[in-house]
Amino acid sequence: MGEKRSCGKGIFFDVDDTLYDHLQPLREALRDVLGTGGEFPYEEVYHRFRYYSDMLSASHGAVNAQGAERDLQDMRVKRAQLALAEFGVHVTDPEAARIQQQYLERQFRITPFPGVMDLISDLQAAGHVVGLITNGPERHQMAKIKALAMDAAIPSERIFISGAVGYDKPDPRLFAFVNERTGTKASQSYYVGDSWRNDVVGALEAGWTAVWFNHRRVEPESEHQPHYTAGSYRELAELLLA
Template sequence: MSREDADIFEQLYRSFQKKITLGNGVEGFLDYCKSNDIFIAILTNGRPEPQYAKVVALGLHKWFDDEHIFISGGIGYQKPDPQAFKYVENAFALNPEETWYVGDTYEADVVGANTAGWHTIWFNHRNRECPEKNRADITVKSIEELKEVIRGQIG
């Protein structure tokens, strides 16, 4: 890729990044968590500046304070490294046996959280085949299914 093409790609990426939206049902799910005092935080991979721009573009501050947003480039560990999960665990003195992680990327989210000793919910909304024996405690394929599981497990 030429430098000119890379610059064009970067400009397009930044432009579209401001136009991202939450999937159907996500706002209602986050409202449910907030109204039921279910502890939630974000742990995402990437560089802090572009990832934080996504948080802002999605309006996630309605549900997450900055102290509940963890970006791998800012904490020094990237999923699936269990230390990324331990970083969050230590920040809030979480008990791993009572901590659930919801993620849609099997390799980074399920494997990493599972290795850290957390319970896992694989949000397999893309209907991916599991690359190995499924290590997730629970697999869901829709936000509605996820909300039902959360109601039954946590809330």
Template structure:
């Protein structure tokens, strides 16, 4: 029995899309900015304060303000707290309209039809917010709700190995048969390795490998990911 568990954001859907729609709604004239680089900076700043937002050191609103203000400041755009929250409001609006690509749909469908494969999700974030994304993506078509593990609901975040162990126990897995697929070396690759799982880095942005966080596998496109998982199933 193989088990493939996925991160959600920037793994099962391209997170740049709702971010780009938000940015160009507010700054339609700023075609000079590389939206992928801006998005990457926002993720860096989000990761900086994510743990503080989970422990209550800062509020979620403060985290949203921090990451948007800091990212835009890197591109010489200064915004107020109110404007940052407006950005977040529109971003959440567009996240409610996210879709799974045809390639990912086909991959999940093929995997879900295999008798020797289980599918699941482990995602960091507030419980309701992450479940909204799961439902917007209609992941229940392929992944049972009881196999969706949200850090905000469980009280443990990736890369802590305990959230992987929690999923392992709930799904009755063995670590040697568990594969985790995600976009973050720090959270997804490190977390899987900490738990003794196989790690698959979905490197959509073609980033440089982080020293000490080398994954067992690395793919850079949805097509490569689908092919890899199919090959693992056949192994």
């Protein structure tokens, strides 16, 4: 059973690189495994790393579901190899696996971007339904949500992890599932996320209002048009609280 229909908007946030700096654990993993220095183009590599993560996940299908651990690990190794190869760095399967392991371990030592908690609190006080929608295995993503203390800010029934639901972003069925469970309507639902493929395209194809959190100032990957673009939590607050 879903919640009763809300009079406010449904406003849902992505987690990785939307609520916290997802580049930091990758930067530390690359430094540890490959010995990359301060001049290494970490942000550019991160963008391609996320691009290949989304692309390979889509090609595998339901890579975050229970029982798909081998596909998930294969995707994680290949995304590192493909991203780094674009910058002239070629890593073996064992090296890519080590990067992945270090990257995962550092994802639990994270803090929210400044302004995250205040915005969530203000949106809730204004009567909106506020929640999270994130891709990934349930246990892994929930550990990050707890590390960010988001489990204390957002009710568990408004936290949606693709590995538990059975659909990965950008599948519109995931967004429809969220509407059903939270009593919200697609026409009154907003999704805030950094990923072009998963968050912008996913929200648009589900009939939601897409808010692209483009704080890394990257270029669009297709002809889709997000309804809004913001580069900081100050800009997000001005938009969502208007």
